[in-house]
Amino acid sequence: MRLIIAEKPSLARAIADALPGGVRREDGALHAGDSVVTWCLGHLLEQAPPDAYDPVYKQWRLDHLPILPSRWQLIPRPKARGQLATIRKLLKQAREVVHAGDPDREGQLLVQEVIEHLGWKGPVARLLISDLNRPAVQRALARLEDNARYQPLYRAAESRARADWLYGINLTRAWTLTGRQAGHDGVLSVGRVQTPVLGLVVRRDAEIRDFRPYxxxxxxxxxxxxxxxxxxxxxxxxxxxxxxxxxxxxxxxxxxxxxxxxxxxxxxxxxxxxxxxxxAPLPYSLSALQVDAARRFGLSAQAVLDICQRLYERHKLITYPRSDCRYLPEEHLAQAHATLSSACGQDETLREWFAGADFTLRSKAWDDRKVGAHHALAPTGKPAELERLERAEADVFRLIARNVLAQFYPPLIxxxxxxxxxxxxxxxxxxxxxxxxxxxxxxxxxxxxxxxxxxxxxxxxxxxxxxxxxxxxxRPPEPFTDASLIKAMMNIARYVDDPEVKRTLREHDGLGTEATRAGIIETLIERGYLVRQNKTLRATRLGSGLIASLPEAASRPERTALWEQRLAGIAERNDDPAPFLTALIEDLRQLLGSADAGRLRQAMATAQGEAASVAKRRAASGKGRRGRSAPSRARRRPKRSA
Incomplete structure (x- = not known):
């Protein structure tokens, strides 16, 4: 029996439907001929908590820090035990295993960690699917690869997970305990990526608050x-x-x-x-799409990601959405006319754009050298009945189709x-x-x-x-919005002062990944560090106080962006993960040494005073002033004749 392990049920169904023979469901799996397709439910496993390594860590104490596991452990997520048991049983019956995680770093991790955790010792093939329509899945099934080729990607994802655990567990405990000493009752969450993102917003808010117009x-x-x-x-x-x-x-x-x-x-x-x-602008990566959809339709980054997942999984109208690539495989060029004709034929706007396209043109978007595990977002070719979609889904689909169609238009002159x-x-x-x-x-x-x-x-x-x-x-700078904050996370070198680091980051800059950026913003809102005011994102008193209490290095993007570079080196060049984690632990020790209750108490008091001062100024003026852009933009006063 060949066992195919998909990342999620929707992908498992698409794979099973593409296999020969009928499909029957049985005990958390789909049977099709000699193949059985089962699935994860996202991550079935998670990093073990500190007390799994030593019960003494159940109590939060400063003298326990840093907590550094010598042998890393994974444990089942509470709601995943049943599906994990199903996969364990099927592995015992399998003669071969196919890894069918999503074609990205996290997709590689969450299926492979299950296979290794359950003790499979045989070879593993890799199935890469970026289009859930049956013909595309059948083509992918005919091109299975050796999963060993993707070991560097797995090691990078594993290193990222361990780095996040080390950083988040130790610094969150340190600042929460220090916060208690300073009179703050509650968890102060610190993260490897979320905290520098919060720092961007806090510093922008401070620029706006302290701006003095002239x-x-x-x-x-x-x-x-x-x-x-x-x-x-x-x-x-x-x-x-x-x-x-x-x-x-x-x-x-x-x-x-x-x-x-x-x-x-x-x-x-x-x-x-x-x-x-x-x-023409290139086809979209997820982040580029999130920026444009936020500006054009006012959609949050998370809303765009959710819409793309539905267009991919439920409607099968677009290719894999969590992509950081803006290029398309050269083999797709030959099918572009047929694909776009089918995708655009049932919408008046798309039909008009398709009619104006010249398919003898070839743009720079078709470039195998710039396509990695996944390519730019594109229509799959399934006819798009946009009147049956939610309005936001139709709007986002048109954007995706438009940017691909634009590759067949002449340049603007x-x-x-x-x-x-x-x-x-x-x-x-x-x-x-x-x-x-x-x-x-x-x-x-x-x-x-x-x-x-x-x-x-x-x-x-x-x-x-x-x-x-x-x-x-x-005029003061604009407050961040979902669009501008995602763009800042994509182009983080612009927010770095050190010229050497800035030069390095231009090649591989970025805070977070395509798959995580929207979630980072939502997490900061859920934890009370950011708040949405209309379309803008502003730091709360708690968020501002936390950033002020941390060492500057923990709230600035340089270190995290450079860490992402190291992770890319592990994934792309097969670098050794050990030096990355060793350097992280050295940084961690320095940061822990700077936790100070007095500084945190002062930071919270200052943030509260600044918030009160802003509220008082707004009350005095009758309304809050709304910034527009950088200081070079100006507000006009009434004209006076010359």
Whole structure:
């Protein structure tokens, strides 16, 4: 008997349906011919608690820390014992075993740890499925691989699980016990990934809270040129009082120039024109999809993940969703026309996009060198009856299909123009863009482009028709949203100060994984560290106090992102996991040594005071101020005539 162990029941059903012969269910398994398909229910096993290693650890005490298992143990999850017993019985009858976990790090771990825990000593084949439709599953069954090839992926996942246990158990106990000494009654949870993510939000909130706006002034002039009119902006010289972004900090010079401008004549002294060619955005990874769906539809990262799981498992409309890849296998290109024709045929919008596609084109998205265990999200080819889906499911499916269809559209081609005028010995600049070929752009927006600058030639005269000085004010950074926090987790190098670390992280940056990022945000909310305010994510007093009480290294992304690099090295280059865990334990000892009740008490008091101060300011102003973006964005005051 061949035993196939799937990650979850939905995958087991898809595999059984693709096998020859009828399918019958019996005792937690599906029988099809000479094969039996059984399943896990997510993780059937979990890391043993500290008291499994020594009963003395049942009591939380600082002098027990750090707790460092010498021989790691796994125990069954409470609700998994029955299914684990089923798999044990089937293994005893099996002549061969097939590992059918999801094609990612966690999928490799959760099936393989069961096989090893139950003592199977024979060979194991690996079945990789990213599309649950029957033809795709049958193709995958015909291409079984040796599971030994995926041992590095398993070791990386195992190392991640042990690292999370060491970090979470020891630091959570240390800060909870220290919190009790400081008067805080409750668990203070510290995690290898969740705490740096919380740190990002806390620091952003502090930037917003501490931001002090200041005014600046801009002067524009409407210029008549030979072929029309345009608006240009004054570029004040350095002898004026400017901020570090070149913005004018006093109104008088702008007013003085504005008084002289009406009717003044000048010349176009510099003209730069260049043609820009832009390829379509790549197909989606999960995180990239979460960012776009949050911006376009206001969906949380967890909602997008849940929708994708339903589109994959229940509706079988998309390929495996928990992917960090934005490229597609080259073999899929030949079937793309048939796949997309079938997938898009029952929706008016998708039919229109499909009709405009040119399947003789080939984009850079088709690249086997950039496809790992899984590829970008894509339609499976099953006809999509979107009217039978929930609205959010249909919206997300259209996004996924659109980004694949866009690979068969020509590039966007535009002409960018930058013009500099000299008027009254002062410089004025204008810029514009002319769309020469829209290419893929209409699939992404229906917004009309701003009119291009009129045709001009260097040296031609201009005349000021109107002008005005505008009062503006700097604005604080935007609060994080699901979209911007996911994007920050994807591109964590932007939030790192150390130039050496920043350079290293650009190649393999990222906090968390595609499969865990949404869950990290939800966990922080459930534990009371973050709260959603409309679409924004803000730190609570508890979250801010926890970050302030921790050593900075524990709440910043550098260490965790570098750990993810080490895990990638184990998975991709077969690096030895031992140095990774040894370095982690050394870090852990240093962090434990910095737990301090006085610092934590002060941090909580400061956070409470800051929260009260913000509430008082909001009450005084009548409403909370809503930030827009980085300080370079500005709020306009009412115009004053020049």
């Amino acid at each position: 005014p600046f002034y801009v002067l524009w002039a409407d210029l008549a040129v030979a072929n029309g009119q345009l608006r240009a902006w004054w570029q004040p010289a350095e002898n004026h009082r400017l901020d570090d972004q070149g913005r004018l900090l006093e109104r008088a010079p702008a007013e003085a120039l504005a008084a002289r401008l009406p009717g003044a004549e000048g010349r176009l002294t510099a003209l730069e024109t260049r043609q820009k060619r832009q390829a 535009a002409r960018e123009v930058k013009a500099e005028f000299t008027i009254l010995d002062e410089r004025f600049r204008a810029s514009g863009q002319e769309l020469l070929q829209p290419g893929w752009k209409p699939l992404f927006t229906t917004r009309e482009e701003a009119p291009p600058l009129p045709a001009m030639r260097e040296g031609e005269p201009c005349r000021v028709e109107a002008c005005s000085v505008e009062d503006r004010e700097t």
